[in-house]
Amino acid sequence: NAGVTQTPKFQVLKTGQSMTLQCAQDMNHEYMSWYRQDPGMGLRLIHYSVGAGITDQGEVPNGYNVSRSTTEDFPLRLLSAAPSQTSVYFCATMGELAANTGELFFGEGSRLTVL
Amino acid sequence: KNQVEQSPQSLIILEGKNCTLQCNYTVSPFSNLRWYKQDTGRGPVSLTIMTFSENTKSNGRYTATLDADTKQSSLHITASQLSDSASYICVVSAGSNYQLIWGAGTKLIIKP
Numbered sequence: 001n002a003g004v005t006q007t008p009k010f011q012v013l014k015t016g017q018s019m020t021l022q023c024a025q026d027m028n029h030e031y032m033s034w035y036r037q038d039p040g041m042g043l044r045l046i047h048y049s050v051g052a053g054i055t056d057q058g059e060v061p062n063g064y065n066v067s068r069s070t071t072e073d074f075p076l077r078l079l080s081a082a083p084s085q086t087s088v089y090f091c092a093t094m095g096e097l098a099a100n101t102g103e104l105f106f107g108e109g110s111r112l113t114v115l
Numbered sequence: 116k117n118q119v120e121q122s123p124q125s126l127i128i129l130e131g132k133n134c135t136l137q138c139n140y141t142v143s144p145f146s147n148l149r150w151y152k153q154d155t156g157r158g159p160v161s162l163t164i165m166t167f168s169e170n171t172k173s174n175g176r177y178t179a180t181l182d183a184d185t186k187q188s189s190l191h192i193t194a195s196q197l198s199d200s201a202s203y204i205c206v207v208s209a210g211s212n213y214q215l216i217w218g219a220g221t222k223l224i225i226k227p
Binding site for chain 2: 107
């Protein structure tokens with residue numbers, strides 16, 4: 001089992017370019033989410049999904065778009081990249097939605113630099 | 116405002132020594148408290164999850180404590196190993212799995 005797979009691992013963009021970060025999971029988890037991690041700060045939730053066809057905004061959704069057409073995939077789109085979006089992005093899944101103690105499983109991260 | 120504060124920011128100890136990391140939170144409503152380990156360049160990995168009624172939970176050499184009255188938690192690492200070098204992140208759930216408040220982490224370095 002691969003678990004949670006993120007691609008690409010590294011990406012450099014110019015301001016204004018668009019791109020998609022891919023996230024795929026093989027654990028059949030209902031919940032998928034995207035976080036960003038910046039130096040000196042805690043992880044911040046961008047968007048999340050509780051199942052195919054259902055998405056919702058997290059704490060910092062501006063400038064990002066998501067869709068969930070299948071259980072396995074949850075891509076994150078940057079519409080027009082800005083230097084403030086330079087960060088490390090993590091995709092995370094959770095299987096036990098009903099229990100508040102559901103464990104999060106993270107991908108390896110995608111490091112994005114916007115020039 | 117919901118907040119999770121961790122101390123110290125960074126810590127260096129010798130291999131084989133014990134250490135304790137602190138977490139203070141002001142989160143309401145409180146559902147559970149989690150500790151994660153994040154190796155450099157990797158995603159966080161769950162160590163423990165504690166609910167309101169649990170005041171101690173162990174995972175091998177890691178022992179987490181929770182005092183819900185004072186809103187404090189600690190993570191104690193016993194007989195540290197070089198592989199314990201990582202960031203340790205305290206996370207508090209504010210009522211649901213979607214409302215996780217993340218601390219900035221404590222960076223732990225174990226020296227031989």
